[in-house]
Amino acid sequence: MKKIKVIIYGCGVMGRKIAEAIQSKNSLVIVGAVDILPELTGLDLGQLFEKQVDTGVKITNNPDKLLTETEADVAVITTTSYLPDVKDQILSCLKAGLNVVSTCEELSYPWKRHPQLAQEIDAEARQSGQTVVGTGINPGFLMDFLPLTLTSPCLKVNSIKVTRMMNSARRRLPFQKKVGTGLTPEEFQEKISQKIITGHVGLLESINMIATGLHWELDEAVELPPEPVIAERPTPTGFGEIEPGKVIGLKSVAYATQNGRRLITLEFYAYAGVAEEYDEIIIDGQPPLHEKIIGGVHGDIGTVAMTINAIPRAVEALPGLKVMSELPPPVAIP
Ligand SMILES: NC(=O)c1ccc[n+]([C@@H]2O[C@H](COP(=O)([O-])OP(=O)(O)OC[C@H]3O[C@@H](n4cnc5c(N)ncnc54)[C@H](OP(=O)(O)O)[C@@H]3O)[C@@H](O)[C@H]2O)c1
Incomplete structure (x- = not known):
């Protein structure tokens, strides 16, 4: 089997987990x-793995040199959530002849929030004959691509509601930090308003992917400010035990309407010690559908897998900037 050659662009928590998982993939x-x-800089990538190994791949801080001197098929970019920050990284990979798969949340559906940047990336991708796609567990799958795919057996869809209920204490530390774990409620509001912590990024991208996929013209898509969830008892987290009164995570809600009617509702809960973890999709349609993933999908493992499994899809796809719903659904690759 001819192996797809991958460059890991961003060796933070996700980049290293993705790299470690790639080690066990034949393809x-x-x-x-x-x-x-x-x-x-200069470290062997394998020194960052949970099970340390020697990969022979040294981490560089010079992407231009790496991209010029290395023959590769795809860059996996895990540096940031925001498209304006990742745009130049994407363009330099495209110019070097690489496809791009990224966990950047705003890339999962960039056409509404950043139409000009999306246009620019799409034009460069077409010119260089490569594909760019943003993916991950959410956005990228659970609250957009999966509900869209679930409408396949529906003759009619009136509305979609998706709920993700997750125990944030089981997620990586950067995630627990961005949902405000350990802050006072006042610090939470302050840090969210100053964008020092982001909360969940991507609910509007998910709404827009669903709406575009179903050809729904929306009157409005609204994301409400995230609300802190406060500990009622001492609660274990990745940052130690959080005392009652402090923040253990958050709730984020977004919805979309047409003619005063709610077509899409997304509810995202991520806090330590939730009573039950699950991912639920309710489609009011013909026929109605109610799907519940009991136990939920682990966000970090799911993101690693979505990213890796999307790589062959990106390599095989026609050139351009794609969203997940434009690619054949990825499957677990060997
Ligand atoms: N779509 C999804 O479902 C999904 C799921 C998981 C994660 N994500 C997103 O994926 C991103 C990565 O997550 P993470 O937990 O791995 O974050 P992280 O630990 O902060 O990793 C990001 C890494 O990229 C590095 N970096 C930043 N700018 C760079 C640049 N210009 N060139 C090279 N390296 C650069 C950072 O270095 P410094 O530390 O020096 O800045 C850091 O080492 C986040 O934005 C996260 O929100 C999305």
Whole structure:
């Protein structure tokens, strides 16, 4: 089997988990790694793995040199959530002849929030004959691509409601940090309003992917400010036990309407110690559908897998900027 050659662009928590998982895939091989964190420069990528190994791939802080000198098929970019920040990284990978798969949330459906940037990336991708796609567990699958796919057996869809209920204490530390774990409620509001913590990014991208997929013209798509969830008892988290009165995570809601009617509702809960984890999709349609993933999908493992499994889809796809619903559904690759 000819292996797809991958460059890991961003060696934070997701980049290293993705890299470690790629090591066990027969169809993929890592040929380079880049990160700007000074401590990482020159390290063997395998030193960042949970089970340390020697990969022979040294982390560089010079992406231009790496991209010029290395023969590769695809860059996996896990540097940031925001399209304006990742745009130049994407363009330089495209110019070097690489496809791009990224966990950047705003890339999952960039056409509404950043139409000009999306246009620019799409034009470069078509010119260079490569594909760009944003993916991950959410956005990228659970609250957009999966509900859209679930409408396949429906003759008519009136509305869709998706709920993700997740125990944030089981997620990586950067995630627990961005949902406000350990803050006072006042610090939470302050840090959210100053964008020091982001909360969940991507609910509007998910809404727009669903609406576009179903050819729904929306009157409005609204994301409400995230609300902190407050500990009622001492609660274990990745940052230790959180005392009652402090934040253990958040609730985020977004919805979309047409003619005063709610077509899409997304409810995202991520806090430590939730009573029951699940992912639920309710489609009011013909026929109605109610799907519940008991136990929910682990967000970090799911993101690693979605990213890796999307790589062959991106390599095979026609050139351009794609969203997940434009690619054949990825499957677990060997
Ligand atoms: N779609 C989804 O479902 C999904 C799921 C999981 C994660 N994500 C997103 O994926 C991104 C990565 O997550 P993470 O937990 O791995 O974050 P992280 O630990 O902060 O990793 C990001 C890494 O990229 C590095 N970096 C930043 N700018 C760079 C640049 N210009 N060139 C090279 N390296 C650069 C960072 O270095 P510094 O530390 O020096 O900045 C850091 O090492 C986040 O934005 C996260 O929200 C999305």
